[in-house]
Amino acid sequence: MFNQSSQNQKVWIWRSLLVCLALFLFAIRLTGPTDMEGYAQHRNIGYVMDTVWEGNWLAHQDIQNRVMSKPPVHTWLAGLFSLVFGVDYFAMALPSFLALLALALLVFEIGRRRLDTMAAGFAGLAFLLAPLTAKHIALIRTDALFTLTIALVAWAALRKWERGSTWTLFWAFAAIATMVKGPVGLILGAAGLLAYFWERRTDPNTPRLTGGGHLKGLALFFGIAGGWFIAAWLAWGPDLLDKMLFDELFGQATGARKDSFPGENLPKPTLYFLGRFLPFSLFTFYGLWRVCRRPESDPAKRRFERFLFCWIGGGLLMFSLAAHHRPDLLLPLWTAGALLAGREMARLAKRIGPQRMTIGTAVIASILVATTFWNYHQLTPKRAEIAQFGIEARQAAEAFATTGLNPHTLYHLDTPVTFQLYLKTFRTWSSPGEISQLIESGEPLLVAVTEASNYSELFEAEMPEEVFRWPPAGEPKREPTIRVMKFNP
Known part of the structure; x- marks a missing residue:
């Protein structure tokens, strides 16, 4: 016993x-610092956002329309x-x-x-x-x-x-x-x-x-x-x-x-x-x-x-x-x-x-x-880069929230999933062709982008107004650099 x-x-x-x-x-x-932008977690995060916020429980997609x-x-x-x-x-x-x-x-x-x-x-x-x-x-x-x-x-x-x-x-x-x-x-x-x-x-x-x-x-x-x-x-x-x-x-x-x-x-x-x-x-x-x-x-x-x-x-x-x-x-x-x-x-x-x-x-x-x-x-250089990317995305979302602009009206070209996670939105990426069609319609349009240089033809032709930038102008460039451009003001 x-x-x-x-x-x-x-x-x-x-x-x-x-x-x-x-x-x-x-x-x-x-x-510890989040690594949500690493190890291909962005896809699973996008699935959860689409499921909970958009109600797509049967089948879902990530923010890249995949x-x-x-x-x-x-x-x-x-x-x-x-x-x-x-x-x-x-x-x-x-x-x-x-x-x-x-x-x-x-x-x-x-x-x-x-x-x-x-x-x-x-x-x-x-x-x-x-x-x-x-x-x-x-x-x-x-x-x-x-x-x-x-x-x-x-x-x-x-x-x-x-x-x-x-x-x-x-x-x-x-x-x-x-x-x-x-x-x-x-x-x-x-x-x-x-x-x-x-x-x-x-x-x-x-x-x-x-x-x-x-x-x-x-x-x-x-x-x-x-x-x-x-x-x-x-x-x-x-x-x-x-x-x-x-x-x-x-x-x-x-x-x-x-x-x-x-x-x-x-x-x-x-x-x-x-x-x-x-x-x-x-x-x-x-x-x-x-x-x-x-x-x-x-x-x-x-x-x-x-x-x-x-x-x-x-x-x-x-x-x-x-x-x-x-x-x-x-x-x-x-x-x-x-x-x-x-x-x-x-x-x-x-x-x-x-x-x-x-x-x-x-x-x-x-x-x-x-x-x-x-x-x-105490992060290694690679892990520190991933963590810093997520921190910058969160800070960008927090800064955008103070502008008074409606995040649910944003069109995204290539922004990270964590940016939308902290904005509490799920809007899949748009292609440059889709953005061009929306611009031609004449309706006011807000477009979020990280690498504007990749879409130079689109931005240079339409001359949009920059209404938001992260990091703010004058600060050293950090990744991701998120800009919000306004078309047809």
């Missing part, structure tokens, strides 16, 4: 530690939070934070049941403290939420394999993952099932991948994902099909619309996986080696470790063969990587002693948290 109470206490201590660590990392990101490139679940969640808190950085970053917090707790829970409490705790820490996790914990992108849904697909697959239940839950989670970022989630979530063929060679009595529920699950999958896609396609037409299927899905995989080809940079994903999750990825790779050379004798433990191995190996193989390479794409593999790392860290703790391991882990954790703080507060 006493041992059970002590064990429960340890479990709650670990859970509390993981929650506090996630909150602390999120606070570090929120209190139809959505990803399915809508991330935008829907960010939009719901924005309805509660307002359309701002905090509300739009909440889906990523909550997804990674849920993942850390899920990793701990799976590790506790499959391994032991110590290994589970180390796995949770490894998941949260990895540099790529710190980046995505407040990033307005789909990657964190996609990682959570892939983990749910994977655990449903493992559950089906071991328990012989139906496939319905697997297909339901696969539908949700597809609605976050596309059908790649189904492939990554099911990659661990390749371990079945490996395990059959060792143990012919391993549970078979049979059972019902496929028809019901497939109906659920195509009903959710396919139903939304058909409805969105009817609303947007061929532009949606071209963007989501030919440009994003097939284009990114094959490089057909880029200057690349499948397998061009074969070792990159593996090197990215090693580098972006240091130092814990070292334990992961050692764990992968142990799975091959020293497999567990217990069938359940061996199935689990081989499932994790195939999840990582299958994912790395897929990304290695694809034409599109980006380190952030590997985040879904870190769920499995953290569990293997946690197991090896617990084994090391038993060899060198829990006290030494605790001290060493605390030192490493402190260094990683301090590095995260420095990285997002």
Whole structure:
């Protein structure tokens, strides 16, 4: 009884530690200079603005008039939070934070049941403290939420394999993952099932991948994902099909619309996986080696470790063969990587002693948290440029608000998304041809532009009046330089 109470206490201590660590990392990101103009977040920000302010919940576009490139679940969640808190950085970053917090707790829970409490705790820490996790914990992108849904697909697959239940839950989670970022989630979530063929060679009595529920699950999958896609396609037409299927899905995989080809940079994903999750990825790779050379004798433990191995190996193989390479794409593999790392860290703790391991882990954790703080507060030149760009856009919006001009009447040629975010407007970019037609109509017209030199023919021919400039005249030029020109006064 006493041992059970002590064990429960340890479990709650670990859970509390993981929650506090996630909150602390999120606070570090929120209190630092915003990077909303970097890492291609402007598209997702535009989607949320279009959804909440324009009411386009079914399908949406960014401020550059480009139809959505990803399915809508991330935008829907960010939009719901924005309805509660307002359309701002905090509300739009909440889906990523909550997804990674849920993942850390899920990793701990799976590790506790499959391994032991110590290994589970180390796995949770490894998941949260990895540099790529710190980046995505407040990033307005789909990657964190996609990682959570892939983990749910994977655990449903493992559950089906071991328990012989139906496939319905697997297909339901696969539908949700597809609605976050596309059908790649189904492939990554099911990659661990390749371990079945490996395990059959060792143990012919391993549970078979049979059972019902496929028809019901497939109906659920195509009903959710396919139903939304058909409805969105009817609303947007061929532009949606071209963007989501030919440009994003097939284009990114094959490089057909880029200057690349499948397998061009074969070792990159593996090197990215090693580098972006240091130092814990070292334990992961050692764990992968142990799975091959020293497999567990217990069938359940061996199935689990081989499932994790195939999840990582299958994912790395897929990304290695694809034409599109980006380190952030590997985040879904870190769920499995953290569990293997946690197991090896617990084994090391038993060899060198829990006290030494605790001290060493605390030192490493402190260094990683301090590095995260420095990285997002004491900015590198590139990050400082991104942050300063966002600051200037906010100050420009605040200055424009004092002019008495109506921001909802502005036409935008190339202004940043954060300028409109702080103005609380969503007006998609206009082309020079569209502006010329509006000028010819003779109606008064306000046009916002950052690089007037790119439209010299338009401005020199019409001689507009400049009614707003940021930075103000006489101050050093900074990016973005935003000017508002008045035509037909």
